[in-house]
Amino acid sequence: MTITSTEKPGRTGPRLGGGIGGRTSLGNLVVLAVIVVVLIPLPLVLPAAQQAVAVRILIFALMGVGWNLMSGFGGMFSFGHAAYFGIGAYTGAWLLVEHGVSPWIGMLAGGALAALFGVVIGYLSFRYRLKGAYFALATFAFAEMLHLIATSSGFVNRAVGYNVPLIQGSSFGKLQFALGSPNYFYVGLGLVAVAIAVNVLYLRSRAGRFTIAVRDDQTAAAALGVHAMRYQLITIALSAAITAVAGVFYVQYYLFINPDLAFGSDVSIQAILPAVIGGVGTIWGPAIGALILGPLSDVTASLLRNPPAFLSTLQGRGGLDVILYAILLIVLVLALPRGVYGAIRGRFRR
Amino acid sequence: MTMAEATESAPAARASRVWTRDVAVRATVVVLVLAAALVLAYLRADKPVIVTQAVVTGILTGGVYGLVAMGLTLIFGVLDVVNFAHGAFLALALFITYGVVQTTGVHPYLALLIAVPVMFGLGWIAQYAVLNRAMGRPLENQLLITLGFSLLIENGLLLFLGGNPHSVHFPGNRGLPVLGAVADLSRVLAFVAALVLAGVLYLILRRTRIGTAIRAVAANRQGASLIGVDVRKIYALTFALGTACAGAAGTLVAPFTTIQPTAGQTFNILAFVVVVLGGMGNVLGALAGGLLIGLTEQLGGIYLPGQSPLLLVFIVFVLVLFLRPQGLFGRSS
Numbered sequence: 001m002t003i004t005s006t007e008k009p010g011r012t013g014p015r016l017g018g019g020i021g022g023r024t025s026l027g028n029l030v031v032l033a034v035i036v037v038v039l040i041p042l043p044l045v046l047p048a049a050q051q052a053v054a055v056r057i058l059i060f061a062l063m064g065v066g067w068n069l070m071s072g073f074g075g076m077f078s079f080g081h082a083a084y085f086g087i088g089a090y091t092g093a094w095l096l097v098e099h100g101v102s103p104w105i106g107m108l109a110g111g112a113l114a115a116l117f118g119v120v121i122g123y124l125s126f127r128y129r130l131k132g133a134y135f136a137l138a139t140f141a142f143a144e145m146l147h148l149i150a151t152s153s154g155f156v157n158r159a160v161g162y163n164v165p166l167i168q169g170s171s172f173g174k175l176q177f178a179l180g181s182p183n184y185f186y187v188g189l190g191l192v193a194v195a196i197a198v199n200v201l202y203l204r205s206r207a208g209r210f211t212i213a214v215r216d217d218q219t220a221a222a223a224l225g226v227h228a229m230r231y232q233l234i235t236i237a238l239s240a241a242i243t244a245v246a247g248v249f250y251v252q253y254y255l256f257i258n259p260d261l262a263f264g265s266d267v268s269i270q271a272i273l274p275a276v277i278g279g280v281g282t283i284w285g286p287a288i289g290a291l292i293l294g295p296l297s298d299v300t301a302s303l304l305r306n307p308p309a310f311l312s313t314l315q316g317r318g319g320l321d322v323i324l325y326a327i328l329l330i331v332l333v334l335a336l337p338r339g340v341y342g343a344i345r346g347r348f349r350r
Numbered sequence: 351m352t353m354a355e356a357t358e359s360a361p362a363a364r365a366s367r368v369w370t371r372d373v374a375v376r377a378t379v380v381v382l383v384l385a386a387a388l389v390l391a392y393l394r395a396d397k398p399v400i401v402t403q404a405v406v407t408g409i410l411t412g413g414v415y416g417l418v419a420m421g422l423t424l425i426f427g428v429l430d431v432v433n434f435a436h437g438a439f440l441a442l443a444l445f446i447t448y449g450v451v452q453t454t455g456v457h458p459y460l461a462l463l464i465a466v467p468v469m470f471g472l473g474w475i476a477q478y479a480v481l482n483r484a485m486g487r488p489l490e491n492q493l494l495i496t497l498g499f500s501l502l503i504e505n506g507l508l509l510f511l512g513g514n515p516h517s518v519h520f521p522g523n524r525g526l527p528v529l530g531a532v533a534d535l536s537r538v539l540a541f542v543a544a545l546v547l548a549g550v551l552y553l554i555l556r557r558t559r560i561g562t563a564i565r566a567v568a569a570n571r572q573g574a575s576l577i578g579v580d581v582r583k584i585y586a587l588t589f590a591l592g593t594a595c596a597g598a599a600g601t602l603v604a605p606f607t608t609i610q611p612t613a614g615q616t617f618n619i620l621a622f623v624v625v626v627l628g629g630m631g632n633v634l635g636a637l638a639g640g641l642l643i644g645l646t647e648q649l650g651g652i653y654l655p656g657q658s659p660l661l662l663v664f665i666v667f668v669l670v671l672f673l674r675p676q677g678l679f680g681r682s683s
Contacts, residue, residue: 071490077489077490077493079493124672125672127672128671128672128673128675129675130671130672130675132489133426133430133432133489133493134626134671134675136432136489136490136493137432137622137626137671138668138671138672141664141667141668141671142668144619144660144664145661145664145665145668148657148658148660148661148664149657149661151658152656152657152658152661265615269497269501272494276494280490317508317509317512318505318508318509318513319504319505319506319507319508319509319611320505320509322501322504322505323501323502323505323506323509325501326497326498326499326501326502326505327498327502329494329495329497329498329501330480330494330495330498330499330502333484333491333494333495333498334480334483334484334495337487337491
């Protein structure tokens with residue numbers, strides 16, 4: 001692996017630290033399998049309210065894993081992952097509501113569509129040499145354009161969006177279960193596990209290694225004959241597809257989607273936060289970040305429902321959860337720029 | 351003039367002449383495109399007064415966009431920071447204005463005396479205490495911090511003041527007739543104030559020692575620090591000037607804006623478009639870009655009926671990003 005060693009010394013951004021070699025990626029897959037097995041009994045012991053938190057953590061994790069692939073490993077900072085999430089959510093909802101198509105097929109279709117969209121945007125951006133802040137602004141602009149189009153397009157019910165029709169009983173084909181069924185957790189867990197496995201295997205592959213080489217030093221990679229754009233586009237496509245699957249699953253769990261929930265800039269932020277908090281450019285960072293964010297949002301929500309006496313004026317007010325995210329975000333970026341997992345790993349490596 | 355300067359200034363002057371000619375050519379193209387767009391709009395619209403109204407409103411709001419974007423372009427140009435909190439600072443100024451008017455009953459514009467210094471101070475603190483620690487790191491870090499600021503401000507407003515929309519009464523507001531269209535007095539005053547503030551900011555940057563230091567840091571921060579400029583202080587000052595612009599804009603638009611915690615978001619997005627359009631760090635470019643975007647937004651309502659007028663703004667944004675990322679009037683680098 002001469003190519004990944006072209007990292008510039010002193011680069012303070014996300015880095016891999018050599019975690020993706022042949023043996024370690026196998027190790028990552030083993031760890032993943034163990035985690036999945038350990039988590040299987042979880043929904044049977046968790047009370048119903050906590051199960052909802054667990055599913056939210058899984059959705060956060062899926063979005064974070066998707067964002068992290070493009071922005072962390074690929075080095076292309078996206079501020080518009082709502083575009084991919086929304087494309088997935090709307091494709092799944094449209095196919096199911098208008099045509100009765102199973103959400104599983106919706107995941108494939110939504111993933112493919114989002115990947116296509118990502119490749120087009122990526123191609124245009126690289127063709128016109130957008131970098132850094134300008135690239136981030138372009139991704140943001142495209143997500144906002146989809147937001148506006150969805151809001152005013154009668155084809156997808158304008159601002160109303162879609163309600164997923166309820167069915168009798170449970171169905172794996174329709175991906176719809178009774179409230180509190182552990183199956184939502186299992187499906188979410190499976191999706192996150194597949195997404196992480198895809199990350200591990202992709203980063204181990206030739207294309208993945210080239211992607212990281214391009215991120216670390218595009219000039220050096222190009223000098224070695226790496227076709228930078230090709231691998232960047234593959235990375236974007238995978239990242240977009242994973243995020244789109246999160247969108248389809250989101251609709252199936254909450255049974256509702258509208259332009260704000262699908263394409264709002266909050267959605268892009270929700271994709272960024274888990275990775276930043278856990279550790280950008282690490283395999284486990286997004287999952288760990290989601291594990292921190294999910295319970296946090298639950299705690300703040302219940303705090304506002306039944307506030308202690310000195311906070312009683314805040315009853316029923318929104319915003320506290322996001323304030324805590326924001327403080328966490330600022331503190332983490334300053335104090336632990338490599339995220340919780342990145343910092344812990346850095347300490348052990350030393 | 352020393353010999354060295356004399357020999358150097360000849361090509362520099364020529365380059366400057368070439369650049370001036372380039373800008374003139376581009377400005378002409380922009381004006382022609384705009385004129386064609388207007389003619390087309392008049393042909394499309396049922397009643398010409400609709401278009402006239404759109405043009406009047408577009409120019410008036412465009413001036414305000416320019417003012418918002420001036421603060422942003424300063425921060426972007428000098429600090430290289432994508433400030434996602436700019437609109438949130440504007441929303442905070444909206445609420446300060448509302449609070450001042452509610453508690454004292456004075457004319458809303460008097461709130462400028464409070465909003466501008468408060469926003470200046472907050473901007474200084476934000477940069478000096480927080481953002482300065484992340485300078486020199488990858489740009490995502492600063493972007494995420496300003497994102498954190500914006501979430502903090504917007505949700506703080508939501509938490510403590512609630513999400514109900516408010517409005518500010520502008521005493522003596524009336525519509526002024528302009529070529530058959532109507533221009534609100536409050537909008538006209540906001541436009542004039544924006545022009546005045548743009549002039550003041552331009553003079554500060556061009557004619558004062560502080561302004562020279564800011565431009566020096568923007569051009570070469572290492573060089574500036576070598577000749578004794580305290581770069582960290584200049585950063586804080588620049589960010590503070592930027593948020594003060596947002597503060598002034600907040601008070602000026604308060605009479606014709608719905609005051610709610612998320613009121614700044616649209617301004618923020620539009621200001622980004624304007625900054626890219628005008629060339630980052632270019633204060634006068636921001637004013638010109640603001641006018642263009644104000645007109646684009648209003649004409650968008652005529653060209654794409656049923657769609658959000660912002661869609662056309664984003665299309666323009668993406669085109670400019672791809673085709674001229676250095677801005678319509680910026681130097682190519």
